[in-house]
Amino acid sequence: xxxxxxxxxxxxxxxxxxxxxxxxKYNGTSDINVASREFxxxxxxxxSCKNFMDTLKDGINADQPGPIYIVSSEVNPVYxxxxxxxxxxxxMGEISRLWIFxxxxxxxxxxxxxxxxxxxxxxxxxxxxxxx
Amino acid sequence: xxxxxxxxxxxxxxxxxxAASMLVDLVPGCASDIDAVILLSSDFDSDISAIxxxxxxxxxxxxxxxxxxAEVKEEYNPLYFxxxxxxxxxxxxxxxxxxxxxxxxxxxxxYALKTVEVMDGDTLLISAKIEYRPFDFPxxxxxxxxxQTLLN
Numbered sequence: 613x614x615x616x617x618x619x620x621x622x623x624x625x626x627x628x629x630x631x632x633x634x635x636x637k638y639n640g641t642s643d644i645n646v647a648s649r650e651f652x653x654x655x656x657x658x659x660s661c662k663n664f665m666d667t668l669k670d671g672i673n674a675d676q677p678g679p680i681y682i683v684s685s686e687v688n689p690v691y692x693x694x695x696x697x698x699x700x701x702x703x704m705g706e707i708s709r710l711w712i713f714x715x716x717x718x719x720x721x722x723x724x725x726x727x728x729x730x731x732x733x734x735x736x737x738x739x740x741x742x743x744x
Numbered sequence: 745x746x747x748x749x750x751x752x753x754x755x756x757x758x759x760x761x762x763a764a765s766m767l768v769d770l771v772p773g774c775a776s777d778i779d780a781v782i783l784l785s786s787d788f789d790s791d792i793s794a795i796x797x798x799x800x801x802x803x804x805x806x807x808x809x810x811x812x813x814a815e816v817k818e819e820y821n822p823l824y825f826x827x828x829x830x831x832x833x834x835x836x837x838x839x840x841x842x843x844x845x846x847x848x849x850x851x852x853x854x855y856a857l858k859t860v861e862v863m864d865g866d867t868l869l870i871s872a873k874i875e876y877r878p879f880d881f882p883x884x885x886x887x888x889x890x891x892q893t894l895l896n
Contacts, residue, residue: 625786640754640797641783641785642784644783644784646778647779648777667772
């Protein structure tokens with residue numbers, strides 16, 4: 613039985629400018645990193661991860677007047693009929709990645725990402741692995 | 745006592761329900777799906793500001809969670825505060841291989857200024873630390889000299 617989970621890392625400080633996603637509650641935060649629980653179903657894992665990235669992307673766009681950030685994704689070629697992907701450093705069990713990046717940079721080919729999420733599959737859920 | 749010439753930053757790690765509670769305002773749609781969260785601060789030129797900011801953040805997390813009454817353990821690195829010499833000596837150990845000394849505080853991380861742990865019983869739910877950016881440590885004699893109290 614497979615289990616699915618994700619990790620995500622988002623930068624909240626661009627140069628001298630700090631994004632205030634939470635008002636002053638977490639004043640001074642420059643990076644946020646999370647690790648999800650395990651999901652039985654890949655789609656639910658993806659929905660949760662997309663929700664996380666979309667919410668942060670909306671917060672970033674609302675707080676700063678600069679470039680518009682969007683969420684985009686790519687799938688590990690191993691899980692996608694060898695369709696090419698920009699990333700080359702896929703980890704074992706990594707299915708897909710979501711990025712938050714500057715929309716305008718997409719057209720130049722240089723991706724300026726401020727957030728990355730990675731979705732993984734494991735053969736055994738965490739609870740089973742611990743029991744073993 | 746050492747006065748760091750570098751800036752400092754803090755890191756907070758929350759796990760389990762503490763992580764979800766911490767994120768419920770930020771990502772309400774998926775906060776309950778998060779098992780662990782790490783917040784990294786930007787750099788502070790003032791360590792007092794870093795301490796105040798960390799304390800305010802930990803208090804905020806505690807206030808909005810079931811952790812209100814949880815035990816908070818705070819520890820300060822005696823190397824960076826006016827302390828009696830015994831505490832400073834306890835924070836260092838002679839290293840026979842080099843003939844010098846090495847720092848044992850805090851848990852071997854001499855750049856750590858302060859650590860905070862929030863426990864729920866035996867379970868560690870929030871751990872945090874303030875850490876200086878690396879710098880060259882002064883000699884033992886300088887640390888001692890800067891910590892001496894002049895006698896009248």
